[in-house]
Amino acid sequence: MRFYYRTINVRGRDLINTAIGNTPLRKCNFLSASYNSQIYIKDESHNPGKSSKDRAAWFMMEDAIRNEKIKPGGTFVEASSGNTGISIAILARKMGYRAKIFVSKTCSQEKLRILESYGAEVELCDNSRGMHIFNSTQYLAQAYAANTENAYFTNQYYNSANIKAHYKTTGPELWQQSEQAVTHMLIGVGTGGSISGIGRFLKEQNRQIKIWGVEPVRSVYQGFVETGMVPEFQELHDAIEGIGRTFIPGAFDPQVVDRIFQVDAEESKDIAKQYYAQTNQLIGYSSAAVLACLEKYKEEMNLKEEDQLILFFPDHGDRYIQKLYKEKKSQSSKIYNSL
Ligand SMILES: Cc1ncc(COP(=O)(O)O)c(C=O)c1O
Incomplete structure (x- = not known):
């Protein structure tokens, strides 16, 4: 397989040479048999920073460096559920920059340790409820960048380079x-x-390809896609790391989304354990949410035998050992019992 070697040549100097993307797409025979269709997994844990967020981090940082939004040795600042922060920390370190990452206190211990190991300065915040909430990761990251010399807020929630990363790399790969x-x-x-x-x-x-999204219950994307209005904020959505929001970011384009499904955190945890028992694979929390969605809505999805469904797995289960795999055994009835 061909890898994309990406470099930024600034004033005659290659700042980086790394292989992001071209992650494997593999057929999952076990799921294909369970759901009687052709099911593939795009496994993004094969990126150098072990998540899909390497792609967005690279595109946002390259744009900032190339367009001199940050000077050498400056600080990249981001609000992150952990993975974007890890990708930024790795790339910043390689290229001679610093990383200051604002994460919500729900972030897994494993991700926090990884962030620190890559030299990021980490700030734990109360929530990630958007730029207008004073104690959110986004507000505090923006404020920090605005008040710090030679700091640049990559702002993945509103940075068009985030969408562009997937439009230019993940989409064509798939x-x-x-x-x-x-x-x-x-x-x-x-x-x-x-x-x-x-x-x-x-x-x-x-145009016929169906693009389906998954979010935790009480997150706002489903209502927005269905009505065009942002639902009134009522109760906080289930915490499934990496997915779900209380606001609609600029990086979300409803025009290309057919439907958003909602799943519980508990049903995602359950299915992660059951999938592990069947396949010996530790999958990430949001990947488990994708599996929980497939199970919960299989009737409505009405997949045919010849359909080719790709499940997007953004990272690996080793970032959620405490949250997903250390806890008590699955309580619910066995989903994959029949196989
Ligand atoms: C584990 C995980 N899953 C899913 C997502 C969602 O990806 P996106 O931000 O591109 O919607 C993220 C984003 O940080 C993530 O870290």
């Missing part, structure tokens, strides 16, 4: 790897960058 046969995509929605970039690219190739 189209090529599926040999132009993908019919459905199921993707967790956090900033909206992945679903929007992938959705935009795939729909340009074939």
Whole structure:
């Protein structure tokens, strides 16, 4: 397989040479048999920073460096559920910059340790409820960048380079790897960058491809896609790391999304354990939410045998050992019992 080697040449100097993207797309025979259709997994844990967020981090940082929004040695600042922060920390370190990452206190211990290991300065915040909430990751990150010399807020929630990363890399990869046969995509929605970039690219190739999103119950994307209005904030949505919002970010493009499904945190945890028991694979929390969605809505999805559904797995289960795999055994009835 060909890898994309990406470099930024600034004033005659290559700042980085790394391989982001071209992650494997593999058929999951176990799921294909369970749901009687062709099911593939796009495994983004094969990126150098072990998540899909390497793509967005690279595009946002390259744009900032190339367009001199930050000077050498400056500080990249981001509000993150952890993965974007890790990707930024790794890239910043390689290129001679610093990283200051604002994460919500719900972030997994594993991600916090990784962030620190890559030299990021970490700030724990009360919530991630958007730029207008004074104790949110987004507000505090923006305020920090505005008040710090040579600091740049990458702002994944509103940075068009976030969508562009997936439009330019993930979308074309999926189209090529599926040999132009993908019919459905199921993707967790956090900033909206992945679903929007992938959705935009795939729909340009074939308007019939269904682009489906997954979010936790009480998150706002479903209401927004269905009514065009942002639902009134009532109760906070279930905490599934990486997905779900209380506001609609600029990185989300509803034009390329057919439907948003909602799942519980508990049903996601349950299915992660059951999937592990069946396949020996530890999957991330939002990947588990994608599986929980497939199980919960299989009747409505009405997949045919010839359909090719791609499940987007943004990271690996080793970032959620405490949250997903250390806790008590699954309480619910066995989903995959029949196999
Ligand atoms: C584990 C995980 N899943 C899903 C997402 C959502 O991706 P996006 O922000 O592109 O919507 C993220 C984003 O941080 C994530 O870290």
